[in-house]
Amino acid sequence: MTADPRTPARAPHPSVSLHLLGGFRLLRDGTPVVVPRGLQRVIALIGLRPGATRSNLAGLLWPEAAEERALSSLRTALWRLRQDPCCPLAVTGDTVRLDPLVHLDVDDLVDTAARIRDGDDPGLVEGALAAGRHDLLPGWYDDWVLLDRERLRQLRLHMLEQVAGHHLAAGRHGEALEAALEAMAAEPLRETPHRLVVRIHLAEGNAFEAVHAFYVYRDLLLRELRLEPSAAMSALLADTLAPIRRASPAGAAGPAGPASSAGPAGATRTRPGPADRGTPRPR
Numbered sequence: 001m002t003a004d005p006r007t008p009a010r011a012p013h014p015s016v017s018l019h020l021l022g023g024f025r026l027l028r029d030g031t032p033v034v035v036p037r038g039l040q041r042v043i044a045l046i047g048l049r050p051g052a053t054r055s056n057l058a059g060l061l062w063p064e065a066a067e068e069r070a071l072s073s074l075r076t077a078l079w080r081l082r083q084d085p086c087c088p089l090a091v092t093g094d095t096v097r098l099d100p101l102v103h104l105d106v107d108d109l110v111d112t113a114a115r116i117r118d119g120d121d122p123g124l125v126e127g128a129l130a131a132g133r134h135d136l137l138p139g140w141y142d143d144w145v146l147l148d149r150e151r152l153r154q155l156r157l158h159m160l161e162q163v164a165g166h167h168l169a170a171g172r173h174g175e176a177l178e179a180a181l182e183a184m185a186a187e188p189l190r191e192t193p194h195r196l197v198v199r200i201h202l203a204e205g206n207a208f209e210a211v212h213a214f215y216v217y218r219d220l221l222l223r224e225l226r227l228e229p230s231a232a233m234s235a236l237l238a239d240t241l242a243p244i245r246r247a248s249p250a251g252a253a254g255p256a257g258p259a260s261s262a263g264p265a266g267a268t269r270t271r272p273g274p275a276d277r278g279t280p281r282p283r
Contacts, residue, residue, distance in 0.1 A: 016087060017103045018047055021152075022134030026087055033086045042077045043087050044137060047104050048148050050097040057096060060144045106136070109152060113159040116166075128163055129182050132156040157183055157190065164196045168203060176200050189224060191217070195233045207240050 019025040024040045026033040035043065045057060058070035065073065078096065081089060088099035098104065109132035116128065133156075136149040160183035167176035177200050183193035194217040201210035214229070214237055221227050228234075 014101075015103075016099075016101060017105070018043065018087060018098070019105045020044055020047065020137055021105050021109070021132060023138060028086060035086065039077060039080060041140075041142070042074070042081070043098075044140075045144060046089065046096055047098050047102075048106065048144070051095045052097075053094050054096065055094075060142075063143070106152065109156060113155050116159050116162050128159065129179060131159075133186075153186070157186060157192075160186070161192050161196065164193070164200075168196070168200055171203075173200050173204050188220065191221075191230060191233060194229075195236065198233065198236050202236065202240070210240060211237060 014029050015027075017025075017027040019027070024035070024044060026035055026043070041061060042057075045060060046052070049056065049060075054071060054074055055067070058067070058074040062070035062073055078089070078091075081087065087102060090097050090099050108127075112128055112131045132152055136152050137145050160179050164176045164179035164183065167173070167179060177197065180193045180196040180200060183190070184197065187193075194213065197213045198210045201207075201213060214233070217233075218229050221229060
C-alpha cells in the first residue's frame with residue numbers, strides 16, 4: 001500500500017521513561033533530561049499518586065504552607081511543566097496524572113508482584129528477582145516518599161518469598177534458594193527468608209546446610225536485637241537435631257535453648273560454670 005503524498009506523516013511519539021527506583025531519572029528517547037529538583041518532586045509525586053487531586057498534591061508537596069499558597073505553587077509548577085513537556089501530563093478536571101505514554105519503573109514492580117500474587121508461574125515472570133532491587137528515591141526524606149518506599153520494599157519482600165515458596169513446592173530448589181537469598185539480602189533480619197532457606201536445604205536433604213543456616217541467623221539475631229528465632233523456625237530442625245539432643249543431655253533444650261549454644265555443625269557447647277572460670281587463689 002502506497003502512502004498518500006498529500007497526507008503529512010505523523011511524527012512518532014517520543015519514548016518517555018521515568019525511573020524512581022534507585023534515584024530520579026527521566027529519559028526521553030533514551031536521552032537523560034535535566035529536571036530541576038523542585039520539578040522532580042512534582043513529577044515523582046504525580047507518578048506515585050496517579051489521579052490525585054490538586055489539593056492532595058499541593059498538601060503533600062508543601063505541607064507547611066497555607067492551602068492557597070500551596071495550590072499557587074502547584075499551579076506554577078504545572079505551568080512550567082507544560083511549557084517544556086519533558087514529561088507529559090494528563091489533566092482531567094481537578095486530577096493530574098502522568099500521560100499514558102510515560103513508562104514508570106515502579107509500575108513494573110507493582111505489576112510483577114500482582115502477577116505473582118495471582119498465581120502466575122514465576123518462571124514466566126521475567127525480571128522477578130531484579131524488579132525493585134533498588135530503593136525508591138534514595139536520599140529523599142519527604143513523608144510521602146518514606147511511606148511509599150516502605151510500601152514498595154514490603155511488596156518486593158513478599159513477592160520474593162512467594163516466588164521462593166512456589167519454586168519450593170514445585171521441587172525447583174535452585175530457583176527457590178535464589179529467590180529466598182534475594183529476599184534475605186534485601187532485609188537480613190527478616191526471619192521469613194531465613195526460614196525458607198532452612199526448608200529448602202531440608203527438602204534437598206542437606207541437613208548440615210540447614211543447621212548452618214539456622215545458626216547463622218540465630219547469631220545475627222542475638223547480636224543485633226538480642227532475640228532468639230521464633231518457635232516456628234526452631235521447630236523446622238526438631239527432627240534433624242533430635243538424635244543430637246538424645247545423645248547429649250546438655251543439649252536437651254534444643255537449638256534455641258537458653259542454656260546451650262551449638263555451632264553450625266550442631267555440636268553443643270554448654271556455658272562455662274564457676275569451676276570452668278577458675279577459683280580465686282588465696283593471697
